[in-house]
Amino acid sequence: MARDVPGIIGSLIFIAVGLLALYYSREFTPLGSVFPRTIASAMVLLSVVYIAVAWLRPKAPAPHQPGSVWRRAALVAVMVAWALLLDRLGFLTTSVICFAALLVISNYDRWTPAMAVAYVAAGAAVLGSLYSIFRFVLKVPLPPGVLI
Amino acid sequence: MPGIEFLVDALTPFNILLAIAGVVFGAVIGALPGLTATMAVAVLVPFTFGMNPASALIALGAIYTGAIYGGAYAAILLKTPGTPSAIATTFDGYPMAKRGDGDLALTLACLASVTGGLVGAVALLMLAPPLAQVALKFGPVEYFWLAVFGLTLIASLGEGSVLKGLVGGCFGLLLSMVGVAEVGGDIRYTGDLQVLLGGIDVVAALIGLYCIPVLIDLVATPDPHLKVTERLASYRLKEALGICWNSKGNLARSSIIGTVVGILPGAGGSIASLVSYGEARRASKHPENFGKGEPDGILATESSNNATVGGGFIPTLVLGIPGTPPDAVILGALLVQGIRTGPSLFGEQSQIVYTFIYGLILATLLMLPIGLVIGRYAFKSIVAIPKAVLVPSVAFLTIIGSYAIHNNPHEVLQMVGLGIIAWVLSRFGFTPSPIVLGLILGAIAEAGFVQGYLIGNAKQNVLGEFFGRPISIGIIAFIVLGLLYPVLMKRFRGPAVPAQVASSNE
Numbered sequence: 001m002a003r004d005v006p007g008i009i010g011s012l013i014f015i016a017v018g019l020l021a022l023y024y025s026r027e028f029t030p031l032g033s034v035f036p037r038t039i040a041s042a043m044v045l046l047s048v049v050y051i052a053v054a055w056l057r058p059k060a061p062a063p064h065q066p067g068s069v070w071r072r073a074a075l076v077a078v079m080v081a082w083a084l085l086l087d088r089l090g091f092l093t094t095s096v097i098c099f100a101a102l103l104v105i106s107n108y109d110r111w112t113p114a115m116a117v118a119y120v121a122a123g124a125a126v127l128g129s130l131y132s133i134f135r136f137v138l139k140v141p142l143p144p145g146v147l148i
Numbered sequence: 149m150p151g152i153e154f155l156v157d158a159l160t161p162f163n164i165l166l167a168i169a170g171v172v173f174g175a176v177i178g179a180l181p182g183l184t185a186t187m188a189v190a191v192l193v194p195f196t197f198g199m200n201p202a203s204a205l206i207a208l209g210a211i212y213t214g215a216i217y218g219g220a221y222a223a224i225l226l227k228t229p230g231t232p233s234a235i236a237t238t239f240d241g242y243p244m245a246k247r248g249d250g251d252l253a254l255t256l257a258c259l260a261s262v263t264g265g266l267v268g269a270v271a272l273l274m275l276a277p278p279l280a281q282v283a284l285k286f287g288p289v290e291y292f293w294l295a296v297f298g299l300t301l302i303a304s305l306g307e308g309s310v311l312k313g314l315v316g317g318c319f320g321l322l323l324s325m326v327g328v329a330e331v332g333g334d335i336r337y338t339g340d341l342q343v344l345l346g347g348i349d350v351v352a353a354l355i356g357l358y359c360i361p362v363l364i365d366l367v368a369t370p371d372p373h374l375k376v377t378e379r380l381a382s383y384r385l386k387e388a389l390g391i392c393w394n395s396k397g398n399l400a401r402s403s404i405i406g407t408v409v410g411i412l413p414g415a416g417g418s419i420a421s422l423v424s425y426g427e428a429r430r431a432s433k434h435p436e437n438f439g440k441g442e443p444d445g446i447l448a449t450e451s452s453n454n455a456t457v458g459g460g461f462i463p464t465l466v467l468g469i470p471g472t473p474p475d476a477v478i479l480g481a482l483l484v485q486g487i488r489t490g491p492s493l494f495g496e497q498s499q500i501v502y503t504f505i506y507g508l509i510l511a512t513l514l515m516l517p518i519g520l521v522i523g524r525y526a527f528k529s530i531v532a533i534p535k536a537v538l539v540p541s542v543a544f545l546t547i548i549g550s551y552a553i554h555n556n557p558h559e560v561l562q563m564v565g566l567g568i569i570a571w572v573l574s575r576f577g578f579t580p581s582p583i584v585l586g587l588i589l590g591a592i593a594e595a596g597f598v599q600g601y602l603i604g605n606a607k608q609n610v611l612g613e614f615f616g617r618p619i620s621i622g623i624i625a626f627i628v629l630g631l632l633y634p635v636l637m638k639r640f641r642g643p644a645v646p647a648q649v650a651s652s653n654e
Contacts, residue, residue, distance in 0.1 A: 007312065010576025014315050021322055024337060032334030034601075035594045036325050043318035050311040067368025075367045075539075076568055079360065082547055083564045087557040095544060102540035108370035109536070119537060126541045130548060138183075138191050140552045 004054040011047040011054075018044035074105045090145010092131060099123055154499055158506035163206050166199075167511040170210025171518050177211075178218025179230045179526070181355050181549045185215035185417075186473040193481045201485040201500045206507030208481060212474045213265050213457045213511055216417055217519060220257040220450055225250060225530045226542060228359040232350060233417030233453035235584055236425040238358060240438065240445030247441055250531070254523035255388040256443055257450045258516060260399060263392070264451030265512035267403035268410060268458025272465075273505050277494065280466035283411045288603065289614055292596025293623040294412070295589040298419055300426070300630050313582045316573070320586020321593070323348050330591055331598040343558040352550040352559040353566050353587055357580040359546045360567020366539050373535055383520055391443045398428050398444050399451050406452030410459025416472040417453035418588055424452035430630060458508065465489055465501060 021040035025033045082098040089097075103119055134140045157163075177188035188211050196204035219234030224241035237257065244253040271279065286294075299317060326337045327347030338344035366373060392399060402424035409420035428448035429438045438445050460471030461478075468489040470476035482489060487497060494501055530538070550563040570580045604613030614620065 004577065006576040007309070010312075010573060010578050011315065013576070014319060017319065017322070021337070028329075028334045028336060029332055031332040031598060032329045032336060035597065036322065036336060039318050039321045039325075043315055043322070046311055046315045046318065050309070050315060053311065067365065071367045072364050075364055075543075079363075079543060079547075079564045079567070082543070083557070083560040086547070086551070086560065091548075091551070095547070099540040099544055102367075102543055103536050106367050106539040107534075107536035119534075122533075122537045123540065126537070127544065130544060134548055134552055138187075138552070140548075141555055142548075142551070143557070 003058045008051050008054050011050045014047045015044050018047065071105050075102065078102055078105065087143050091142035092127075093145040095127060095131070099127055154502035155506045157202065157499065157503040158206065158510055163203055163503075163507055164510065164514075166203055166207040167210045167507060167514055168518065170207045171214035171217075171511055171515050172522070174211040174214025174216075175218035175221075175515075175519065175522055178215035178234075179221040181222055181226075181228045181230055181359060181545055183549060183552065184231050184351060184473075185212050185219075185233070186477060187552070188212070188215040189474045189477045193477060196481060197484060201482070201487055202503035202507065204481060204485060205478070205500070205504035206511065208478050209457070209461075209504065209508040210511035210514075212478070213261075213454060213508070214515065214518075215474075216453050216457060217258070217261040217265075217450070217515055219453075220261070220446075221254070221523065221526050224253045224257060224446075225526060226359070227362045228542070228546075229354060231417070232354055232588070233421055233456070234449070235354065235358075235418055235581070236421045236449040237446060239425065239449075239581065240440070240442045243439070243441035244443070244446070245527075249441065250527045251382055251524065252384045252388060252443075253446055254527055255384055255520060256391060256446045258519035258523055259388055259392050260402075260447045260450035261454040261519065262512055262516045263399050264403040264406050264453070264455035265457060265515065266509065267400075267451075268407045268455035268460075269505060269509045269512055270458070271407045271455075272458040272461050272508070273502075276462045276466050279411055280463050283413060283463045283469070283471075284467065285619055286412055287617075288596045288599035289617060290596075290619045290623065291412075291592055292600055292614075293620050293627070294419075295593035295596060297623055297627050297630070298423060298585065298589045299593065300627055309577065312578050316578045316580075316582035317586040320583035320588075321590040322586075323353070323583070324587045324590025325594070330595040331602075348562060348566070348587065349550075349553055349559050350588055351553050352563040354584060355546050355550050356563035356565070356567035357570040357584055359542065360564060361571040361574055361580070363539055363543055363546075364567075364571045366535060370535075373530070373538055383524060385520070392447065395444050395447050398431070398447055401427060401431070402448040402452040403455045406455025407459035409452070410456030410471050411462050413463055413469045413471055416460070417456045420456045421449040421453040422585060422588075424448040426630070454512075461508075465493055 018040045021036055022044070025036045025040065028036065078098050078101045082094055086094040100123070103123060107119075109115065131142070135142050173192070174185070174188050177183045178185060189208055192211055193208065196207050199207065215231060216233050219229055219231030220237050220241065222228045222230035223234040223237035224245050227238050227242040229235045229238055241253045241257065244250060322337070324347070327345055328335055335345065405424045405427065406417070406420040409423060410416070425438075425445060425448050428444050429435045432438065432442075432444055434442070456472055460475045463469045463471045464475040464479055466489070468479065470479050479489065487493070487500065533541070546563065547560055550560045551557060553559055570583070573583075574580070600613055601610060604610035607613060609616075615624070
């Protein structure tokens with residue numbers, strides 16, 4: 001039996017968020033501040049109660065989730081880059097680069113020429129078909145760039 | 149049966165073809181995260197302008213019902229609700245797929261969607277005018293209590309900790325307050341960023357909160373995405389029908405909840421499915437199984453969200469008030485066609501209305517074979533796709549889906565940001581479902597509360613406004629009953645088996 005330390009840390013984060021929400025609600029009108037203040041106070045109070053419960057009543061810790069840290073971090077970096085660059089480089093250009101990057105990050109098998117060709121073909125099919133549906137069928141004005 | 153003489157008009161080859169095409173197109177659109185039923189209907193409205201009004205309505209109704217059902221595919225196979233209506237389908241659908249029962253989950257979703265869709269359509273056929281009058285009795289206070297009723301479900305979505313669920317729900321409620329206030333126009337929590345003035349888009353948030361954590365954990369290990377069983381992707385129809393028969397009470401209750409919530413203007417499938425899920429869990433003999441792959445969870449959510457289709461058409465056709473967001477688009481299409489909605493519609497233009505209702509029933513029935521076939525191949529495809537291709541494909545869908553909502557790159561950034569926050573919070577044991585629930589219900593709860601308070605203040609009777617209206621008293625009774633239900637059941641049945649803390653990444 002152990003204390004839920006991650007839960008306590010999470011609750012501390014929520015207390016900080018709640019206190020910030022209360023602090024900034026000073027700027028609102030009485031009508032606009034009643035709900036944020038109520039909810040933020042409730043969040044702080046519930047978080048404090050959770051910390052107390054977690055401290056006083058230890059329980060079995062949640063199972064550890066193994067996995068590659070660098071792959072997770074790389075995926076997050078690629079997703080952030082994708083969101084930031086699609087307007088600047090163009091939607092298709094950014095998508096081709098980031099799709100290829102995620103393909104490399106997600107692959108655990110040894111690369112072979114046949115596999116590379118198959119994955120590139122699959123990627124082109126997915127990107128091409130979905131891009132065409134959104135751009136030409138659903139008429140979504142995707143940002144143009146280097147490729148289209 | 150009212151308007152039975154118009155059944156033949158609905159069964160013309162052209163209308164049947166429209167119903168099939170509409171269901172297929174809707175299901176495909178609904179399965180793509182970010183593309184909602186509203187968008188599916190909106191995109192195809194222009195194609196119906198050249199049709200006769202009844203055929204146009206059948207096409208739009210078929211797209212709508214297909215899209216609501218289609219949301220279940222991504223929810224079950226990718227843990228990402230294809231539409232907001234499928235949020236609660238992820239709770240048990242994905243765990244079922246994970247353990248190798250994805251084919252059964254998809255068949256259950258299809259059967260439940262057809263059942264709910266039929267109940268909603270039959271309610272539209274038989275009870276439209278009287279039910280529409282009930283919807284008019286709902287004022288701001290009733291909406292406030294309805295939102296509170298929805299928020300009581302947070303307690304059952306905490307996956308092992310009610311307190312964590314409530315904290316997450318409060319965080320979701322705070323997120324819903326970002327931007328310009330619904331009442332009063334205060335600019336709140338934008339950090340002086342203009343891009344946050346419009347608030348956080350629910351669909352973008354939904355994609356981020358559910359999908360990004362799944363992707364982050366998918367790349368972390370070489371394990372396959374879904375468990376592959378010996379018998380790959382059969383329909384398992386007999387087994388599913390047996391489960392449906394044993395859960396007929398749950399199906400009936402959830403379909404009725406979906407119809408009633410659909411009638412209430414602005415509520416929609418997401419609230420209906422969450423309310424039904426909570427009720428199914430409360431009524432279950434094994435509530436501890438919910439969230440771990442319980443078929444009753446899928447039956448509840450999928451029957452209720454499809455029941456909102458028929459339910460939503462009741463105020464749309466009888467009062468001219470759209471019951472759900474896609475109904476608003478369909479209402480616009482009706483006006484273009486020259487149809488004047490209102491109580492006299494069922495008398496003066498009965499041919500159009502009854503042809504459409506029978507067409508909607510036809511489309512719902514056609515959803516069974518179409519849904520089963522699409523579901524089988526979707527499951528086979530998702531299982532067969534290597535992880536190296538699946539991860540970037542889903543990532544691309546999240547990006548393009550969140551961009552397409554308002555053609556806004558800032559919403560893509562919001563989606564990614566919220567996804568990263570959701571993953572971090574999941575490491576601390578806080579799951580995304582309560583946050584999403586708070587985000588969805590926050591605006592409804594606040595607007596109802598503030599408007600109710602202002603009305604009560606003007607009457608110099610705030611307490612009477614909130615606690616003295618008949619419908620409010622009924623909803624408050626349900627809230628109290630819902631909160632006390634577990635305690636009462638414990639007393640009568642003896643203590644339940646404590647639920648294990650479920651990992652958010654299961």
